[in-house]
Amino acid sequence: MVWRFRDYMSRSGRNPIGDWYKGLSPQAKADFDRLLQILERTREWREPAFKRLQGKKYRGLGELRWLTERVQYRVIGCNGPGRGEYTLLIGCTHKSQVYNPPNALDTAAQRMKSLQSGEGSTCEHKS
Secondary structure (H helix, E strand, C coil), rough: CCCCCEECCCCCCCCHHHHHCCCHHHHHHHHHHHHHHHHHCCCCCCCEEECCCCCHHCEEEEEEEECCCCEEEEEEEECCCCCCEEEEEEEEEEEEEEEEECCHHHHHHHHHHHHHHHEEEEEEECC
16 A cells, blocks of 8 residues: 555645745755655554544544654644545644644644535645
8 A cells, every 4th residue: 555645725725734844944854755755655654653643632633753853843634535645734843742833733633624524625745
């Protein structure tokens, strides 16, 4: 199985993952791209590269995880919309159990609901 990665698109057509990715350092981009290359050919994702989020509020969400230049990066996402697809919902950093931006998990949960209701959409992820 080969996974395909998709970016969340807002109703207005904005791609918040694309915007976030553009702001990463060259090394963080390279490390993220490498993580996606590994995961796309990995049948069952596991820690440390991937972790399912806990709690009823965040059911269905998981985080892709990597470390670059002593910064812990996270991309929160969910399965779908199609089989073998994983949608990237929001990018953030993580330090001492605190996400930056602080509302990253809630934003991801809202975006996942938006996809499920048909309000949001996705596009192919481009590195």
